[in-house]
Amino acid sequence: MKIALTSVFVNDPMAAFKFYTEVLGFVNKVYMPEMALAIVAAPDEPDGTSLLLEPNQNMGADTFQKTIYEAGLPTIVFGTKDIAADYQRLKARGVVFKGEPKKTDWGTQVLFEDTCGNLIQLHQVEEQL
Structure with missing residues (x-):
């Protein structure tokens, strides 16, 4: 079993x-x-998990989305193998980031806005030696 489709309210x-x-x-x-x-x-897995960009106009989804955003929580996490390169590439394309990538106990991460009401976390897992 695998995840074929998931959604994010926009x-x-x-x-x-x-x-x-x-x-x-x-x-x-x-x-x-x-x-x-x-x-x-995702471009590197076009036949992998798909993401439905779900309208937020039903059953309180807009309130849920706004509350998550205001709490500073990511709606979804996108993994990357090179967060520094992706950060620079996306920043050059006008993506609004909430700070710079920071190392944590779980890896390196940074939040950005998807322009449709969500914070997205870009995350790189650190290699274990």
């Missing part, structure tokens, strides 16, 4: 699709603007 699926594909470099899996439906996948 305040505008079409704007999120543009950000996730054009800025972050994710690949288009499904794009149906007339149905507000957008699904993307």
Whole structure:
């Protein structure tokens, strides 16, 4: 068993699709603007887990999303093998970061805004010797 599809609430699926594909470099899996439906996948695993950019206009999702954001918590974590390079690449593309990458007990991480109501954590696991 494996995760095939998961979702993240966004305040505008079409704007999120543009950000996730054009800025972050994710690949288009499904794009149906007339149905507000957008699904993307990581460029290095286009047939791996997909991410549904879910409209937040139902059952209190907008309140949940706002509360998580205001608490400074990431909605989702994206792994990277080179956080310094990805940080610089994304920063050059206009991504708004909440500080610089910092080492923690769990690796190196930094938060950024996805322009659609979420904080995303970029995380690199440190190699164990």
